[in-house]
Amino acid sequence: xxxxxxxxxxxxxxxxxxxxxxxxxxxxxxxxxxxxxxxxxxxxxxxxxxxxxxxxxxxxxxxxxxxxxxxxxxxxxxxxxxxxxxxxxxxxxxxxxxxxxxxxxxxxxxxxxxxxx
Amino acid sequence: xxxxxxxxxxxxxxxxxxxxxxxxxxxxxxxxxxxxxxxxxxxxxxxxxxxxxxxxxxxxxxxxxxxxxxxxxxxxxxxxxxxxxxxxxxxxxxxxxxxxxxxxxxxxxx
Numbered sequence: 001x002x003x004x005x006x007x008x009x010x011x012x013x014x015x016x017x018x019x020x021x022x023x024x025x026x027x028x029x030x031x032x033x034x035x036x037x038x039x040x041x042x043x044x045x046x047x048x049x050x051x052x053x054x055x056x057x058x059x060x061x062x063x064x065x066x067x068x069x070x071x072x073x074x075x076x077x078x079x080x081x082x083x084x085x086x087x088x089x090x091x092x093x094x095x096x097x098x099x100x101x102x103x104x105x106x107x108x109x110x111x112x113x114x115x116x117x
Numbered sequence: 118x119x120x121x122x123x124x125x126x127x128x129x130x131x132x133x134x135x136x137x138x139x140x141x142x143x144x145x146x147x148x149x150x151x152x153x154x155x156x157x158x159x160x161x162x163x164x165x166x167x168x169x170x171x172x173x174x175x176x177x178x179x180x181x182x183x184x185x186x187x188x189x190x191x192x193x194x195x196x197x198x199x200x201x202x203x204x205x206x207x208x209x210x211x212x213x214x215x216x217x218x219x220x221x222x223x224x225x226x227x
Contacts, residue, residue, distance in 0.1 A: 006160075034214060043219045044161075044206065093160050097213075106215055108153070108161040 002028045002098040006109035013084055013116055020080045021112045023094030029074035030096035034106065035067075038091040050077045084116040119144045123207045123218035130197055130225050138192040138221045140181075140207035148209040150174075150183050150190040155204040155220070164192075164205070197225045 003026040013019050023033055033050040048058045048069050056069035068080040077096075081088055091113050095106040123140040130136060142150065149168045153161040165174030170185035179194045190207060202225050207218040 004160075032213060044217045046214060049214060095161075095215075105163065105166075107163075110160040 002026075002096075002105075002107045004094065004096050004107045004109040006092075006094055006112050008112060009110060010113040011115070013114070015085055015116055016083055018080055018082045019084055019114060020078055021092055021094075021114075023077045023079070023096070023109050025075045025096045025098065025107070028096075028098040030077075030098055031074060032097040033071060033077040034095045034097075035069060035077075035079050036093045036095070038093060038111070044093070047079075081114065084114070086116045089114055089116045119148065119209060119211050119216045121207050121209055121216050121218040123205075124221055125219060126221040126223065128221060128223045130223070132199055132225055132227050133196045134225075136192070136194040136197045136201075136223065138205055138207075138223070140190045140192065140218060142188050142190065142207075142209050144188075144209055148211070150181070151208040151210070151215070152179070152181055152190070152192050153206040153208060153217075155206065157203070161206065197223070199225045199227055201225050 005024045007022045031052050035047045036044045038044050047062045048056045050056045050069045050071040052071045058064045071077040091111050093111045095108045097104050098107050121142050151166045152164040154164045155161050165176040167174040167183035173182045181190050181192045204220045204222045206220045208215045
């Protein structure tokens with residue numbers, strides 16, 4: 001099946017620094033990738049939709065200058081959390097649209113745990 | 118608009134008990150419906166799906182039927198195991214993305 005990887009799986013950074021998270025589709029091309037944030041009570045929030053070769057579409061309330069998304073190729077999207085603060089600590093999950101059995105499905109990465117100290 | 122409502126939980130069951138996690142939805146058009154499972158410390162995995170009314174999705178002993186008349190997609194399993202302990206998300210497909218319920222944490226005790 002289609003596999004999506006994320007790197008790193010966890011990261012600890014100091015307040016004020018920036019952190020980059022990579023999302024890769026390993027065995028398929030993904031024109032569209034999604035970035036989610038999962039809060040402690042487990043609900044998933046869609047942050048943005050990342051389209052290869054164009055600007056990401058951000059959901060209402062998500063700061064595009066703080067959460068920079070770059071989808072430079074059909075297999076890679078990156079999320080950079082700039083000037084991180086403790087409230088940015090969370091579990092970030094990406095997913096990618098891939099073709100399976102004639103229809104598109106979303107395949108999810110394993111997530112990245114970010115802790116800002 | 119599109120939205121998914123699922124029972125919040127947490128749900129705690131003894132091994133071999135019967136499981137039902139309720140999910141209802143509102144949608145424009147005819148979406149596909151999904152159940153995803155998240156094991157501790159991991160990302161989401163597709164558990165099962167149904168693409169049209171009256172379809173039944175099934176996998177690993179879990180099943181759910183797409184009920185258009187009641188706008189529901191309840192997840193069921195006849196006999197749960199400790200290894201089924203996880204968070205379960207109901208979702209529906211939008212134009213280009215998924216709409217998720219809030220998730221239901223299931224704990225199965227031996």
